[in-house]
Amino acid sequence: MYSIKNISPEELKGFNQTIDKTLLYAVIDDKGKVLYLSKKFQKLLNITSNQDKKPIEELMTTDEGQQIYLKELIQNRKKNWSGEIEVTTRTNAVKWLEMSINLMHNVNLKQETLILCSDITERKHNEVTLEKISKKEYDEKIQLQKTQSSQIVEAQEEERKRIAKDIHDGIGQTLTALKFSIESINASNIEATFNKVTQLKEGLGFLIKEVRSVTFNLTPPELSDYGIVPALNKLVIKLSDFTGKNIYFENKTDFKGRFDSLVETNLYRVVQEAVNNALKYAASNYILITLSHSVNKLSIVIDDDGKGFDYQKLTKKGKESGMGLFFMKERIRYINGRLFINSEKNEGTRITINIDLDKT
Known part of the structure; x- marks a missing residue:
């Protein structure tokens, strides 16, 4: 260890x-x-x-x-x-300083103050x-959420319109036809009445199928039961x-487990959407849904032999099928x-769904 006595005046001057x-x-009184x-x-x-005599x-x-x-x-x-x-300096430059004020006494016991600073302008x-970037990212995230919420509402409205159209075009028209058939029955004409009743039976049979089809598309009973x-499978x-x-x-893997109803419903809807897309847009003739599981994971894979597509282009264009893929991702x-x-x-196309079993 060096002693202050061993430091030469030249070394001390250089050090200072x-x-x-x-x-x-700075040192101030x-x-x-x-x-x-x-x-x-x-x-x-x-x-x-010569300017440093000011306060x-x-x-x-x-x-x-x-x-x-x-x-x-x-x-x-x-x-x-x-x-x-x-x-603010004399050149109007704004500076940020990290400053410490340290009280001390000189040899005459008069109080002096040592001010030590670090220039932290660049850090500030x-x-x-960074704050601006974070705010921009936050604003973009909020805007994205608003856009997605709007798209979800639009999709829900489209689904309601589709259900209303199915009921009107299928069930509604069949009921109207049955009404007119019943009103036109002439009980005095037995042969014509028999033919009308036969037609009514056929119409009722078609109506039952239509009701089952619409209700199946809404929520299949097998899913909840x-x-x-x-x-x-159904x-x-x-x-x-x-x-x-x-x-x-x-x-x-002969999976027989059950999930929360929310998980099962979303899994079912995504598979249903994937198959419908393969039929509607890809003109697929062969579709295979494969389910397998391990200790921690369940996987559902949907393969088709259809036309395939460019995923990035499709989602950027915001087409109906692209929106379908967006909602599939959101559900999962x-x-x-x-x-x-x-x-x-x-x-062709392969869609893979992975679910962590320990989180469901």
């Missing part, structure tokens, strides 16, 4: 010069008069050595409000202080920039009969799952 050029510091101001501090504040608050800033704050901060202080301050500018596996059978396409369901995200879409033109 180094400190003078590298540190922002108990009246606020500057006793010493380091060269680095002078350079930062854009003042010369410290006038040297540090040209802003009157800042001068008043600094004067109150420094004078009549009974204990040390540290914090951040804003100052970065903080402001028996779970996702029987519901998907969906495949119904759609195969209705479309004449090759649609299959395979429960590879809502139940803490993940959905992956892989598709190429003329190469």
